[in-house]
Amino acid sequence: MTAHDASRAAASRLREAGVPEPTASAEVLLSELLGARRGDLRFRREPLSREQSKAYEAMISRRLDREPVQRILGYAYFRNLRLSLGEEVLIPRADTESVVEAALERIDLRDGACRVLDLGTGSGAIALAIADERPACEVHASDVSEAALRIARRNAELNLDRSERVAFHRADLVSGLEALAGDVDLLVSNPPYVASAALAGLAPEVRDWDPPLALDGGPDGLDLYRRLLAETACLLKPGAEVVLEVGDGQAKEVLCIGESAGLRRVGARPDLTGTLRAVILEKKGS
Ligand SMILES: C[S@@+](CC[C@H](N)C(=O)[O-])C[C@H]1O[C@@H](n2cnc3c(N)ncnc32)[C@H](O)[C@@H]1O
Incomplete structure (x- = not known):
């Protein structure tokens, strides 16, 4: 599955489960996982590797449990900073x-x-x-x-x-x-x-x-x-x-x-x- 297809499929699972901002959640998680710009996901036509697909699936299942995107990533952006988080x-x-x-x-x-x-x-x-x-x-x-x-x-x-x-x-x-x-x-x-x-x-x-x-x-x-x-x-x-x-x-x-x-x-x-x-x-x- 390409990055674009994977993020669309994940967004629709999140949407069906009633998770807020499903598209943003799916795209931000995948772009951070791949080290890609969010806007470039749609142009990435190469398939995700097995490891990438597994890691992305783990992220989406955490989001389905309503864990915030930043906690799944372990960091949040704030002004010019990237801040590590903890519980x-x-x-x-x-x-x-x-x-x-x-x-x-x-x-x-x-x-x-x-x-x-x-x-x-x-x-x-x-x-x-x-x-x-x-x-x-x-x-x-x-x-x-x-x-x-x-x-x-x-x-x-x-x-x-x-x-x-x-x-x-x-x-x-x-x-x-x-x-x-x-x-x-x-x-x-x-x-x-x-x-x-x-x-x-x-x-x-x-x-x-x-x-x-x-x-x-x-x-x-x-x-x-x-x-x-x-x-x-x-x-x-x-x-x-x-x-x-x-x-x-x-x-x-x-x-x-x-x-x-x-x-x-x-x-x-x-x-x-x-x-x-x-x-x-x-x-x-x-
Ligand atoms: C709403 S959070 C704000 C965190 C951060 N300043 C921000 O804006 O993202 C409130 C913070 O106040 C701390 N806090 C709560 N009661 C406090 C107290 N009595 N004295 C000092 N810090 C306290 C909490 O541990 C928490 O980190």
């Missing part, structure tokens, strides 16, 4: 790229050189993208999960010219970050923000494969924002900014939580679909 980290989302963009804008308004903290770094997506795209910044990344930090450190080695450009900290919110007290110019975070009761209704790709620690935001999804905004003020320099990813419809409430914690609201930025995705706040007193 302990969230798959970095396209939505979060717009949060990185908001952070980069704030960095540029501060002439590019500042001390940045990515709190709840997971795979390292936000911290590593900032270190990669704004080399003058001093970047710190923290997570409560030691397993996630191991993956993030590995991703720094795989993606940055000098992995020591990012300092990693095991910390439960601020507990463990005392060394940064009063020194952070920009705090960025994509905290867990799904309401606990909504977890069971998430798509199987998320519910069964992303770690609960990365998703569960408590009864109304806002627990981590309340704790984070109340506790991290001591880390921020006067005039420092906070850029937070928020879930659909959470921007207004998170801005209010920030104001109650004594911060000034700067605004909210939409993602590519027009949904408000990044909330920006500032510590008073610059």
Whole structure:
């Protein structure tokens, strides 16, 4: 069977089984397996080898079990990075790229050189993208999960010219970050923000494969924002900014939580679909 025929047959099996984005799943898995560009699959007329067919079949059967494409591959693309994954980290989302963009804008308004903290770094997506795209910044990344930090450190080695450009900290919110007290110019975070009761209704790709620690935001999804905004003020320099990813419809409430914690609201930025995705706040007193 040619690559083109194999991906079409796989796409129709996935479609019949009700798997979302069947064509994209089938094509991305095969193109990554073959090291080919997705758009070139249709021109590849040579038959797949026996090993390739076997490996592709194994991938498709995992996708039929609703395992996400990135977990089957073991990596995800995020801005300029290819990030290794493990079961302990969230798959970095396209939505979060717009949060990185908001952070980069704030960095540029501060002439590019500042001390940045990515709190709840997971795979390292936000911290590593900032270190990669704004080399003058001093970047710190923290997570409560030691397993996630191991993956993030590995991703720094795989993606940055000098992995020591990012300092990693095991910390439960601020507990463990005392060394940064009063020194952070920009705090960025994509905290867990799904309401606990909504977890069971998430798509199987998320519910069964992303770690609960990365998703569960408590009864109304806002627990981590309340704790984070109340506790991290001591880390921020006067005039420092906070850029937070928020879930659909959470921007207004998170801005209010920030104001109650004594911060000034700067605004909210939409993602590519027009949904408000990044909330920006500032510590008073610059
Ligand atoms: C939604 S994931 C975001 C991961 C990554 N920053 C991204 O955008 O792809 C939230 C992350 O916060 C971490 N986390 C949860 N509770 C935390 C806490 N109390 N202190 C620090 N990190 C925490 C989780 O382990 C997880 O890696």
